[in-house]
Amino acid sequence: xxxxxxxxxxxxxxxxxxxxxxxxxxxxxxxxxxxxxxxxxxxxxxxxxxxxxxxxxxxxxxxxxxxxxxxxxxxxxxxxxxxxxxxxxxxxxxx
Amino acid sequence: xxxxxxxxxxxxxxxxxxxxxxxxxxxxxxxxxxxxxxxxxxxxxxxxxxxxxxxxxxxxxxxxxxxxxxxxxxxxxxxxxxxxxxxxxxxxxxx
DNA sequence: CGGACATATAGCAAAATTGCTATATCATGA
DNA sequence: TCATGATATAGCAATTTTGCTATATGTCCG
Numbered sequence: 001x002x003x004x005x006x007x008x009x010x011x012x013x014x015x016x017x018x019x020x021x022x023x024x025x026x027x028x029x030x031x032x033x034x035x036x037x038x039x040x041x042x043x044x045x046x047x048x049x050x051x052x053x054x055x056x057x058x059x060x061x062x063x064x065x066x067x068x069x070x071x072x073x074x075x076x077x078x079x080x081x082x083x084x085x086x087x088x089x090x091x092x093x094x095x
Numbered sequence: 096x097x098x099x100x101x102x103x104x105x106x107x108x109x110x111x112x113x114x115x116x117x118x119x120x121x122x123x124x125x126x127x128x129x130x131x132x133x134x135x136x137x138x139x140x141x142x143x144x145x146x147x148x149x150x151x152x153x154x155x156x157x158x159x160x161x162x163x164x165x166x167x168x169x170x171x172x173x174x175x176x177x178x179x180x181x182x183x184x185x186x187x188x189x190x
Numbered sequence: 191c192g193g194a195c196a197t198a199t200a201g202c203a204a205a206a207t208t209g210c211t212a213t214a215t216c217a218t219g220a
Numbered sequence: 221t222c223a224t225g226a227t228a229t230a231g232c233a234a235t236t237t238t239g240c241t242a243t244a245t246g247t248c249c250g
Contacts, residue, residue, distance in 0.1 A: 022180055030182055037184035043194060055240060060198050068166035069208075070237065071125060074182065075163065084187035087169065089132035091169060092179035114226060150210060155228050157208095165207065165237075 014043060031065035038063075041081040051080035126160035128174060133158075136176040146175035 038048055045059040052059075060067050062077065071087070078085040107151075133143055140154040157164050157172065168181070173180040 032185045038184075040186060045198095046196075054238080056197075057241085058239060060152070060196095061238090064198070067206080067237070068170065068201090069123060070165045071163035072206080073238075074166070074184075078184045078187075081184065082186060083184040086181075086183045086185055087128060088181045089128045089169075089173045089176065089178040090181055091132075091135060091177060092173075093177065094121065140228095141226075149208075151227075152211085152229080153209060155226095159228070160208065161229090167236085168208075 030069065030074070031063050034063050035080040037083045038079065040083070043081060044078045048077065048080055052076050123160045123175050125164065126171070129158050132173065132176040132178045135178070138176060143172065144177055145170050 038045070043051075045063070046056045049056045049059045059077075061067070062073060071085070075085045131141075136158075138146075140158070141151045144151045144154050154172075156162070157168060166180070170180045
């Protein structure tokens with residue numbers, strides 16, 4: 001299943017594509033983290049919503065990666081899914 | 096320099112204190128990450144501001160922990176300081 | 191098929207963050 | 221002391237996220 005890597009690399013060498021990717025990637029990365037945490041906790045979006053004191057559509061939106069959430073939301077989401085939000089800024093030459 | 100740990104533990108056993116601490120902690124944790132990244136890059140707040148296309152006061156506010164920033168800001172800040180924002184929701188029984 | 195349950199999207203108001211200007215504080219060196 | 225560079229804070233407008241209701245999709249049984 002690693003056959004896509006070369007193509008990916010090639011596409012990312014296009015500056016325009018690269019820029020879009022760089023800005024988009026974090027949203028999906030976070031979305032994946034959210035979904036992982038929620039399934040680990042065995043909760044539905046409605047469950048999480050109720051626990052966070054909001055509605056299911058809000059959770060769906062966060063997990064869809066249609067926008068970068070605030071740390072506030074992230075921390076609250078983490079809390080109700082039995083997780084802890086860890087944020088690090090790691091040195092990275094390639095950016 | 097570990098003498099404060101027992102006191103800290105005791106204080107946190109007070110529910111009211113604990114709640115305030117839980118909500119406050121992430122802001123300062125993030126602020127510390129920001130400042131670390133910036134000094135690693137050898138930049139001033141004004142430098143970062145310019146690179147991000149904003150002003151020094153905005154950076155000062157982010158680093159003061161007076162509010163939880165958005166992932167958007169975090170990612171942009173990371174980028175100009177030669178870092179990468181890593182967000183993880185790690186399983187954590189104690190919360 | 192028809193009914194539950196889970197997730198996704200739209201549209202708008204409310205709330206929070208961001209951007210900005212101005213100014214304050216603080217440390218350092220000439 | 222004065223000047224300079226760096227960081228902090230205030231106040232307000234602009235932008236973004238959040239919260240909400242309603243509705244759409246999609247899936248899995250019975």
